[in-house]
Structure formats: C-alpha cells, structure tokens
Amino acid sequence: MTVMESYEQERIEYLRTLRAWDETVKEVLFFLREIQKKNLALLLFYIKVKSRLTRIVKCFNDDSSEPIPNYDREMEEFVREVLEGRKDEEIVAEIGVSFVSKQNLKTLEGLKWLDGEVINTYLQLIQRRSTNSSTLPRSYCFNTFLYDKVSKIGHSAVKRWTRKVNIFDYDLVFFPIHLGNHWTLAYADIRKKTLRYCDSMGGKNPKCLAALFDYLKIESVEKTKRALCDDWKTESISGKIPQQQNTNDCGVFSCVFADYISRDAAFNFSQADMPNLRNLVKYELLKGKMLKE
Template sequence: MHNVIEKAWGGYSENEVLCDAFSLTITRRDVKTLSGLNWLNDQVINFYLTLVMERSSSGDWPKAYAFNTFFYPKLMSSGHSGLKRWTRKVDLFQQDIILVPVHLGLHWCLATVCPKEQAIRYYDSMGGRNQDCLNGLKRYMEAESMDKKKTSLDTSNWTLECVEDIPQQMNGSDCGMFTCKYAEYLSRKAKITFAQKDMPYFRKRMVYEIITQKLINP
C-alpha cells in the first residue's frame, strides 16, 4: 500500500492520469492535493464521495447518494429549477442518506439529508452554522417531491440541525478531509470518532482508495 501511495505522489508528470472511473479522471496533480497540508480539490472530493456511493450500492450498507461539489452553488443560485435533470435516474426519497459537499470559498463542510429520518444536518469542522444551507435543502426536497412524485412534502416536523460536538480541525487546511470523513462515517451510521491526529493517515489511505477505486473496509 505504501508503494502505491509513494508512486502516486512521486512521479514526474503532474498530468499523468492515475485513475479513470465513474466519468471522473484523477491525475497526479489531483492526488497531490492529499499530500502534506494541501487543500483537497473538487476532483478528489467528488471521486471519494462516489466511492462512498458505490460501496452503499452493494446492499450491505445504508443507501447513500452523493451530489457532486457543483450541486450546492447551483442550489443556492438557481434553486430546484436549475437542478431538475440531476436526479432523473435516482429517487432521493428511497435513500437513507444524501451527502452534499458544501464549499464556502475557502472552507469545505458537509450537509446531509436523511428523508426517512426527516432530518437535514450540517457538519462544519470549524464549528460554523449555516441556516441558509439547511433551509435551501429543505426547499429543494419539497420541490423535488412535487416535481418527481407530484405530491406535497410536509416538512413541518423535519429536524434542521447544525451538528455540534463533532471532531474539529486544528489547522487551516484539513476541512476537505474532515468533510470526506464525516461523509464516510455517516454513510455507514458509524459514530464519528476520528480526530485531527488521524488526518495524515487518512490522507494516505484516501490516495490508496482512489487509486484502487475501492474503500478499505472500516
């Protein structure tokens, strides 16, 4: 595993394609965002969340669906009307958890929608709150129900929560890592037990998981 990771980080060509799957291409430049204290880029986050989604499709795990990193800005700028075609092939209301990466310019967070629990939650590794995100996702689910099912979704009893008492980053560069690991743990209904000290290991582990196109069993 160490050799695979070192080879991914150590080649000369930044543009060399190391992985091509799920309609996503990962180059050495992308993988290098997982080294040191670099900020993760969209490609890495999207690929990793796709691996989370792929794992859930085996039937051994809760049903998870992950939107890519371009969903949230489109939601906040255009609302549901700009996103209708994104879910032509998926029934969001059959999912146990919907994962939404949220980029705030210089900071990554995670939002989740759990339709069966009637809950929308927000996870920020720097303790921030984002009621606009929660409200935007609630409006989105209401519009999605009307558009796809032709029925009104009653969200009056839904829980909207900015989750507290979760692991926090202790530097200015690991927000993307925390976002990905929140998603991975939540997708299998695991208690979030990792901490800042685990991030160097998780960075290497994610390189291996991306190159092999499969998550390591928890």
C-alpha cells in the same frame, strides 16, 4: 361461667384477632406499595442507565469504532507504483462520473487544501460501496457544484441532474459544500426525515440548510408528487462532531464525515488523525475500493 358468657368471651377474642390481622394486612400492603414505588423508580433508573450504557457499548463494539487503519509500508509501496512515471495531468483514478489526476491527488499531501475533484471522486467511491453492499445504508452523493447552483439560482438550475434518479429512494443523500475558502458537508437522512449540516470549524450555516431544504421540498414534489412531510427537520450538528485545529484540513474532514455517516458509524477520529487519513484517502482512491467495505 355460663354457656352464654363463654360464647361472648370467645366472640370478643375472635374480633380482637380479626382486628389484629386487619392491621397486619394493612401494614403489609403499605410495605408492598412502598417497595413497589421504590422498585418502579429503581426500574426506571435502571432502564435509563442501561439505555445509555448500551449506546456507549455499541459505540465501542461497533465495527466503525475499531482503530483507524494505519497507512503502512505496503500501502505506500502500492501508491508509489501506481503514480510512478505518470504525468501530473494524467487521470489516475476514475470512479463513477468523477475522476482525479495525479495533480489532483497532490492536494492530499502535507497541509494542502483539498481539490474539489478529490472530494467528488471520493464521494462516488462511497456511493459505489453502498450500491455493492447489502447491509449498508443506500447512499447517493451529489458533487461539489450542486450547492453553488442551488444557493444562487435554485432548484431550476439543477432540475435535470436527477432526471434518471429519485433521491428519495435512498437512505442518505450527501451534499458537499464549497464556501469559497472552506469545505463542509450536508446530508439528508431520508429515514429520519432530517437534513443535517456538518462543519469541522463549528459553523451552523442556516442559509445553507434553508437552500438545501427548499431544494428537497421541490424535488419531492417533482419525484414523488407529494410535499415533504411536516415532520421533516433541519439541524446543524457541527458542535457535536470532530473539529479541525487548523485552516487546511476541512476537505479531509468532510470526506471522512461522509465515510462514517454512510456506514452509520460513530466518529472516532480527530485532528491528530488527519495526516494518516489523507494517505488513506489517496490509497482508497487509487485502489478503487474503500478500506471498510
């Protein structure tokens, strides 16, 4: 074999080897791309599942999801001592600008329909807790009379109610709603630019949302000299919250909704908890302090 023939044979073997390596590299790259695609899909799936699981775990681990306190003998004894010997018309609890008499508190017994003053005073207790806390959302609570005037007359009827306060300085603004024979709750989440409606009987009440949204729009111009941002929205969340199974507990549901929402807490109560919650509301009002401060 001549030198040239030997060189030519080596060149052919070299090119054959290069082609083999080229095919191997192509196969490896193809394999890596497929793995990358699958890994990306798995990664996206993992992120999605993890996000949901994190929310679920947070719900169960959050302080708000601890078992609801039981109305115990010590609480019962405290309530008995405070109310014993008091006349029905006597004021037994005064929080902020609201107060309740012994007669008002009797509406928390059994299946009685809740008195408006109980709701007003309980919301004032929630507001005071917010004021005294460095960690809870800042909450402002209107009374049960605001919606009646706003829905019938408009912002002008209650313009002076906030002459010393700017509700847009708060995180949450609560509106207890009296519909004649039913209590519900609406609230504005200033942080999320959302006005929500909560009805323990599933009602959506777009009329209520529209009236309160008009109020917020005018109030914004009055207090901030600016119109509400276009990204504000209204929604009913009544289909996503605990529902009452009778016609008596709507007021208690509304109070408890406000308590949980004011703590950014997940709802963990139901109709079965109402007898216990009625007693706890009474205890908190007489104590002048929320159990979850």
